[in-house]
Amino acid sequence: MFKKALSLVLALTMAFSACMIFASCQGEGDLKGMSESPLPAPELTVDFEVKDDFKIGFIFLHDENSTYDKNFINAAESVKALLGLTDEQVLMKKNIPESNDCYEAAVDLANKGCDVIFADSFGHEQFMLQAAKEFPNVQFCHATGNSAHTANQPNFHNAFASIYEGRYLAGIAAGLKLNEMIEAGKITAEQAVMGYVGAFTYAEVISGLTSFYLGAKSVCPSVTMKVQFTGSWYDEGLEKEAAEALLSKNCVLISQHADSMGAPTACEVKGVPNVSYNGSTYTACPETFIVSSAINWAPYLLHIIKCANTDTAIEADWCGGIAEGSVVLSGINLDVAAEGTEQAIKDAIAGFKAGTLHVFDVSKDNFITVDGEKLTEYMADVDYDEAYTPDTQVIKDGYFAESEFRSAPYFSIKIDGIEFLNSKT
Amino acid sequence: MKKEKKSVKTAENTLPSAVKKTERELPFYVVKRGDAEQTFGRAALIRASAIVIALLLCGIATIFVTGDNPISIYATMFKGAFGDAHNLWKTLQDLAILLCVSLAVTPAFKMRFWNTGAEGQVLISALATAMCMFYFGGAVPTPVLMLIMVAGSVLAGVIWAVIPAIFKAFWGTNETLFTLMMNYVAIQLVEVFLKVADKSGSNTVGPSLLKHGWFPELFGQKYLLNILIVAVLTVLVYIYLKYSKHGYEISVVGESENTARYIGVNVKKVIIRTMVVSGALCGVAGLLLVAGTSHSIDSNLVGGRGFTAIMVSWLAKFNPLMMVLTTLLLVFLNRGSAEVTTKFGLNTAYSEILTGVILFFIIGCEFFIQYKIVANRSHKLFKKKGGSENV
Numbered sequence: 138m139f140k141k142a143l144s145l146v147l148a149l150t151m152a153f154s155a156c157m158i159f160a161s162c163q164g165e166g167d168l169k170g171m172s173e174s175p176l177p178a179p180e181l182t183v184d185f186e187v188k189d190d191f192k193i194g195f196i197f198l199h200d201e202n203s204t205y206d207k208n209f210i211n212a213a214e215s216v217k218a219l220l221g222l223t224d225e226q227v228l229m230k231k232n233i234p235e236s237n238d239c240y241e242a243a244v245d246l247a248n249k250g251c252d253v254i255f256a257d258s259f260g261h262e263q264f265m266l267q268a269a270k271e272f273p274n275v276q277f278c279h280a281t282g283n284s285a286h287t288a289n290q291p292n293f294h295n296a297f298a299s300i301y302e303g304r305y306l307a308g309i310a311a312g313l314k315l316n317e318m319i320e321a322g323k324i325t326a327e328q329a330v331m332g333y334v335g336a337f338t339y340a341e342v343i344s345g346l347t348s349f350y351l352g353a354k355s356v357c358p359s360v361t362m363k364v365q366f367t368g369s370w371y372d373e374g375l376e377k378e379a380a381e382a383l384l385s386k387n388c389v390l391i392s393q394h395a396d397s398m399g400a401p402t403a404c405e406v407k408g409v410p411n412v413s414y415n416g417s418t419y420t421a422c423p424e425t426f427i428v429s430s431a432i433n434w435a436p437y438l439l440h441i442i443k444c445a446n447t448d449t450a451i452e453a454d455w456c457g458g459i460a461e462g463s464v465v466l467s468g469i470n471l472d473v474a475a476e477g478t479e480q481a482i483k484d485a486i487a488g489f490k491a492g493t494l495h496v497f498d499v500s501k502d503n504f505i506t507v508d509g510e511k512l513t514e515y516m517a518d519v520d521y522d523e524a525y526t527p528d529t530q531v532i533k534d535g536y537f538a539e540s541e542f543r544s545a546p547y548f549s550i551k552i553d554g555i556e557f558l559n560s561k562t
Numbered sequence: 563m564k565k566e567k568k569s570v571k572t573a574e575n576t577l578p579s580a581v582k583k584t585e586r587e588l589p590f591y592v593v594k595r596g597d598a599e600q601t602f603g604r605a606a607l608i609r610a611s612a613i614v615i616a617l618l619l620c621g622i623a624t625i626f627v628t629g630d631n632p633i634s635i636y637a638t639m640f641k642g643a644f645g646d647a648h649n650l651w652k653t654l655q656d657l658a659i660l661l662c663v664s665l666a667v668t669p670a671f672k673m674r675f676w677n678t679g680a681e682g683q684v685l686i687s688a689l690a691t692a693m694c695m696f697y698f699g700g701a702v703p704t705p706v707l708m709l710i711m712v713a714g715s716v717l718a719g720v721i722w723a724v725i726p727a728i729f730k731a732f733w734g735t736n737e738t739l740f741t742l743m744m745n746y747v748a749i750q751l752v753e754v755f756l757k758v759a760d761k762s763g764s765n766t767v768g769p770s771l772l773k774h775g776w777f778p779e780l781f782g783q784k785y786l787l788n789i790l791i792v793a794v795l796t797v798l799v800y801i802y803l804k805y806s807k808h809g810y811e812i813s814v815v816g817e818s819e820n821t822a823r824y825i826g827v828n829v830k831k832v833i834i835r836t837m838v839v840s841g842a843l844c845g846v847a848g849l850l851l852v853a854g855t856s857h858s859i860d861s862n863l864v865g866g867r868g869f870t871a872i873m874v875s876w877l878a879k880f881n882p883l884m885m886v887l888t889t890l891l892l893v894f895l896n897r898g899s900a901e902v903t904t905k906f907g908l909n910t911a912y913s914e915i916l917t918g919v920i921l922f923f924i925i926g927c928e929f930f931i932q933y934k935i936v937a938n939r940s941h942k943l944f945k946k947k948g949g950s951e952n953v
Contacts (some may be wrong), residue, residue, distance in 0.1 A: 200909055224907065231903075232910040235766050236863060237856030241652065248648045263768030263858070 170472035171419055175482045176306065178433045179462035181219055185443050192226050193442060194246030196239060196265075198258035200231040203371055204415045205396045209257045209280070212434035219435075220442065235260025243268035247275045252445045255438065256280070262295075269293040276451055278441050280434070281341070283545040286454045287520045296437050296455040297544035298463035301348035302489055303430030305496045306466060307412045308352020309485055310428045310478045311390055314410050315357045317475035324389055326359040332383030333364045334376050334393035334400045338560045342366075344539060344546035345394050348496045349412070350555055354504065356481065361554045363388055368561035373397040382558075384409060401426065410473055417467035427474045428482075429467040436462045456544035459489050497537030497548060505537075506553045512537065517547040589941040592933050605931045612927035616920040623919070628906045635902055642901020643894045653897055655785035658792040659850060661889045663867045664874040665792075665799045665882060666719075666843030669836045671872070672803065672880045674816045675730065679741025681868025682748035683722040683841055685861075687848025689752050690718035692772055692859040695852070696759055699774030707775045711853055716845035722748065723841025724834060731830040745868070752861045766860035777854040788854040795846065800882040802839075812836055877924065895920055 195213055199206045210229070217227045228249060230242045239261045246254050247268065253276045256265050262282040269277040269292050278294045279285070285295035315329040331353060335342040350362045363386055365379040376399025380391050384407055392412040393400040398421060404411035405422035413422075413429035436457055444451045457463025469479055488494030499505050499512040506512075516527030519542045531538050531547065539548045551557065621632030628635070643653045663680055670677040694711045702710070726740035759767045780786040803809040811832050814822045819829050847867075852859055870892060878884035899913030 228904060229907060234860070234862060236860050237858055240769075240856075244648065245652075248646065260766050260768075263766075263770045267769050267857075 170423070170470050171417075171468035172471055172479055174466050174468045175479055176303070176459065176464065176466040176486055178435065178465045181216075181435060181439050181462070183220060183439070185447050187220050187222065187442070187446050190250070191222075191442070191446055192228065192249065192251045192253075193222075193438075193445075194228045194243075194249070194251035194254040195230065196233045196242050196246070196254065196256040196261060197229065197231045198233065198235065198261070199371075203396055205370065206231070206257060208415055208431060209434055212438055213255075215435050216438045216442065219439070233261075235264075237264065239264035240267050243277065244271070247272040251275060253278060253441055255441070266290060266293050276441065276445055278437075278451065280437075281545060283543055286543050288453075291450070294441075294451045294453055294455065295544055296457070297540060297546070298432040298434075298437075298461075299456055299458040299540050300430065300432050300464055301344050301496050301539055301546065301548070302459055303432075303464040303466060304345050304348040304414075305352035305355075306482050306485055307392070307414075307428050307430045308349040308354075309356055309481050310352075310469065310474055311349070311392065311410075311412050312353035312356035312360060313475040313478050313481060314390060314427060314473070315353065315360055318389060319357075328387065328389065329357055329360045330386075330388050331360060331362040332380065332386070332388030332391045333362055334379045334383070334391065334395055335364055335366045336370045336395045336561075337368065338366055338557070340546045340549040342394050343551070344548035346392075347548060347550070347552060347555065348539075349392055350552075351496055351504070352485075354554065355485075358503065361556070363556050363558055365558045366561035367395055369395070371396040373399040376400050377403045380404060381407075386558075413467075419467070419470055423470070423472070425473060426470050428469045428478075431465050431467070432457075433463055433465045454544045456540045459486060495536035497539055498535065499532060499537060500535035507550060509553065512550070515550065517542070517549075519543050519547055587938065587941055589938050591936045591938055593936050594933050595931075608927050608930050609924070612923040612930075613920070616923035619923075620916045620919055624902070624906075624916075627908065627912065630906065638902050638905050639894075639898030642899075643897040645901075649897070651783060651785055653893055654789050655855065656893045656897065657886075657889050658785070658789045659847060659855065660867050660870060660874065660893060661885060662792045662795060662843065662847040662850060663864075664871040664878075664885050664889060665795055666840050666847060667868075667871050668799065668875045668880050668882065668885070669803065669809075669812055670840045671875050672816050673812045673833065673836050675727070675833060675837065676738040677723070677726075677741050677837070677840060678738050678872070679722065679726065679744045679868070680840075680844055680871055681864050681866065682741070682745030683719045683844035684847045684851065684864045684868055685745070685752060686722045686748040687715040687719040687845040688852045688859055688863050689748070689755060689848075690714040690845075691775075691849050691852040692767060693755065695772040695775040696767065699772065704774065708853075711775055712849060715849040715852075716842050719843070719845025719848060720838050720841035723837045723844065727834045727837035731833045749861045752859060752863075756860065766858050769857040772852070772857050772859075775853055776857055777850075785855070788850045791846070791850065791854075795843065796882050796886065799843070803880070803882065808832075808835070873921070873925075891924070892917075892921075 197206045197209060201207045201210055213227065213229065228246055228251060230246065233239050233242045235258055239256065243254050243256070243265055255278045257280050259281045262279050262284060265277045265279045266284065266288055269290050273292055276292050276294065278296060280296050282295040285293050311331060318324050319326055319329060331350070333346045333349065335346055346364055350360070353360045363383055365383055367375040367379050369375055376393065376395050376397050380393070380400040380403035383391060384403070390410045390412070391400055391404050392414070394414055396415065398418065401411050401413055401418040401422045404425045409425060410427055411422060411425045412427050415429065415431050417426065417429050419426045437455060440455070441451055466482070485494060497505060512532060514530060515532050515537065517529055517531045518527050519529040519531070529542050531542060537548060539546060617636065621635060624630070624635045625632055642649060644650050663684055666683070667677055667680045691711050691714060694707065694714045698707055698710055722744055726737050726744060729735040729740060730737045756765060756767055759771060777787050803812065811822070811827050814825065814827055815829055815832050822829050851863060856863065874885055874888045874892060877888040895917045899916040902908070902916070903910050903913045
C-alpha cells in the first residue's frame with residue numbers, strides 16, 4: 138500500500154514538473170523575433186450576393202492533423218466566415234481516401250444539394266471527374282489536378298497556384314543566409330550546400346525544389362543542393378531521417394516539401410537553419426526557422442463561390458499567383474535570417490508583379506543549365522496522357538513558362554547544381 | 563495500527579490458500595446458464611437491451627460533444643443510412659459487399675480454420691479483376707471480358723486461400739499467421755500494379771484507366787446486380803452449410819478432428835476443399851468490388867472488411883441468414899455515424915468511437931446470454947453494518 142502511494146506521489150510530481158517545464162518553454166517562445174510577413178494573405182472583398190440556398194461541399198484527404206489538409210480547411214473556414222455562410226451551407230467530409238470513397242462522397246454532397254464541390258488531393262481527380270459526368274449542374278473543382286483542360290467536361294475544373302514563385306522568394310532568404318555564413322568564415326563558398334527533403338520525384342516537387350534552389354542561387358552563385366526523397370507525403374520518421382542524412386553529408390541549410398514536422402525538428406535539434414513550407418514552424422523551431430511559403434486557397438474558393446452565385450462559368454484551369462493572393466509567405470525570423478532578407482524578398486515580389494522577374498529564367502548566364510548547356514527549348518507533357526508524350530513548347534521569351542499552359546506544375550528537369558541522392562516515384 | 567497490519571500480512575502468507583480465499587470473497591458469482599435458460603426470447607431481450615444502453619450512452623456522449631439533443635443525432639444516423647434513395651442503395655451495396663466477404667470466411671470458421679486472410683484473398687481477386695480490365699479491356703468483346711474477369715478473380719482468391727490450407731493440412735502450420743502474412747503479399751502486389759499501370763503518381767488505378775468490363779446497371783440501379791448476386795450466394799451458402807454432406811463434414815471437423823477421422827472423414831480433403839470454397843467466395847467479393855462498385859483499385863480497397871467479416875460471422879454464430887442482420891447493423895453504424903460527423907463537423911474518429919462503443923456492448927452482451935450473475939449472500943456487502951465491522 139505504501140509503495141503504491143509512493144509511486145502515485147512520484148508519478149504526480151513528475152507529471153507536474155513536466156507540465157511546468159513545457160509551460161516555461163512556451164513562455165520563451167513568444168513571437169518576438171518574427172517580422173511582419175512580406176507577402177501576407179490579402180484581405181478579400183466580397184462584391185456579390187450569396188444565394189440563400191447556396192451550398193458548397195468539401196472533400197479532404199485527411200483532417201487537421203495533416204498540414205496539407207489544414208491549409209485547405211483553414212481557407213474554407215476563412216471564406217465561410219467572410220461570407221457568413223451557415224453550417225448547413227458548408228459541408229465538409231474529411232479523411233476521404235483517393236478511391237471510390239471519393240466518388241461516393243461527391244455523389245452524397247451533390248445529393249445534399251451542393252452547388253460546388255471541392256476536393257483537395259491529387260488522387261481524387263478521376264473520381265471527381267466520374268461524379269462530374271453524373272451531375273452536370275454541379276460544379277466540381279479539384280486542386281492540384283491536371284486533366285480538366287483536356288477532359289472536355291464543362292463542370293469539372295482544376296486549380297493550383299504559382300507556388301514556385303513563393304519557393305523562389307524563400308530561396309532568396311536561404312541564399313542570403315548562406316552568404317552570411319560565408320562572410321562570417323563559417324563555411325567557404327564551395328561549402329554552401331543546401332539539403333532538400335522531397336516527397337516524390339514528381340514535377341510538383343521538382344518544380345518546387347528547383348525554384349527554391351534558383352532563389353538561393355540568385356543571391357549566392359556558388360550554392361549547390363542535395364535532394365533526398367522519402368516516397369511519402371507524410372512520414373515524420375522518414376522525413377527526419379532524410380534531413381539527418383543530408384546533414385551528415387555536410388548540408389548547412391535544409392528545406393523540405395513534405396507535410397510533417399520531421400525535417401524542421403531535425404534541424405532544430407542540430408541547430409541548422411531551415412526554410413519551411415505550408416506555414417510557419419517558428420513556434421516549434423524558434424532557433425532555426427527562417428521563413429515559410431504556402432499556398433493560400435481562400436482566393437480560389439471565393440472565386441468559385443462567386444462564379445456559382447453569379448452564374449458565371451468557372452475556368453477549366455485556374456492558377457493563382459502573387460497578384461491573386463494565392464501565394465503567401467510567413468513572417469521572417471529575424472533571429473536567424475540574414476540582414477536585408479526582408480528587403481531582398483520585397484524587391485523580388487515587386488519584380489514578379491512587374492513581370493520583369495521570372496523564376497525559370499533561361500536567358501541568364503550560369504543560372505539554369507543542363508550538362509553545362511543553357512536551355513533553349515523544352516517540350517513538356519502538358520496535355521496529360523498515359524505515355525507522357527511531350528506536346529507543348531513551354532520555353533518562350535527567355536524563360537520556362539511554368540503553370541501558364543496548365544495550372545499544375547510541369548517543370549521536371551534536373552538542372553546542374555542539384556544532385557538527387559535517390560529517386561521515389 | 564501499523565503493528566496489526568504487519569501481523570496480518572505474515573498471517574496471510576502462512577495461512578493456507580482456502581482461508582485467503584474467504585478473505586477476498588467477491589460479492590457476486592458468475593454462473594453459467596443452463597440450456598433451458600438460454601432461450602431465444604431471453605437472448606433477444608438481452609441483445610436488444612444492450613443496443614438500447616449503447617445508443618443511450620452514445621447519445622449522452624454526443625450531447626456533451628455537440629450540444630445537440632440525442633433524438634436528432636439518432637435521426638441523423640438513420641437518415642445517413644436510409645434517408646433517401648441514394649443513401650438506401652449505398653447502404654444495401656455496402657451490406658452486400660461486407661456480407662459477401664462474411665459468407666466467404668464462414669465455412670472456414672465453422673471448421674475452426676482461423677482464416678484471417680480474407681482481406682488479402684479479396685484484394686488479390688480485386689487485383690486480378692483490375693488486371694483483366696486493364697490488359698484485356700477493349701481487346702476482347704465485353705461478354706468474353708466478363709468471363710475472363712470472373713475466372714481470373716475466382717482463381718486468384720482460390721490460390722490465395724488454398725496455399726495456407728495445403729500447408730495446414732499436410733504440415734500442420736499455423737493458419738492464422740499464414741493467412742495474415744498472405745495479406746501483406748497481396749498488398750505489395752497491388753502496389754506494384756499501381757506503379758506499372760498508373761504513372762501519374764496517384765495511388766490508385768482509377769475508372770479512367772479501367773474503362774471496360776463494368777457491371778451493367780439493372781433498372782437504372784448500378785448496385786442492384788451486386789445485391790442480387792450476394793442475395794443468391796447467401797441462400798446457397800446457407801443450404802451448403804446446413805443441408806449438404808460437405809456442410810456436415812465441415813461441422814464435424816470443426817467439433818473434433820479425431821471424431822471426424824474416426825467416422826471416416828478425410829480431414830485434409832475437407833480443409834482444402836473448404837478453403838477453396840472460401841477463396842472462391844472471396845474471389846466473387848473482389849470481383850464485385852472492382853467491376854461492380856469502384857471500377858478502381860488501390861491497396862486499401864478492401865478497407866478492413868476481411869477482418870470486420872470475422873466479427874459479422876461470429877456475431878451471427880456462422881448462420882448466413884443471421885449474418886444479414888449483423889452486417890446490416892455494422893453497415894448502419896458505419897454510415898450513420900459518418901453522417902453524424904459530417905453534419906456536426908466532428909472529427910471522423912468520433913464516428914469510429916461511436917461504432918466501437920456500440921460493438922463493445924453487443925459483443926459484451928453475449929457474456930450475459932451464456933452466464934448470469936448471482937449475488938453472494940454470505941458476502942459482507944449483504945450483511946448488516948454491525949456484522950461487517952467484525953470481519
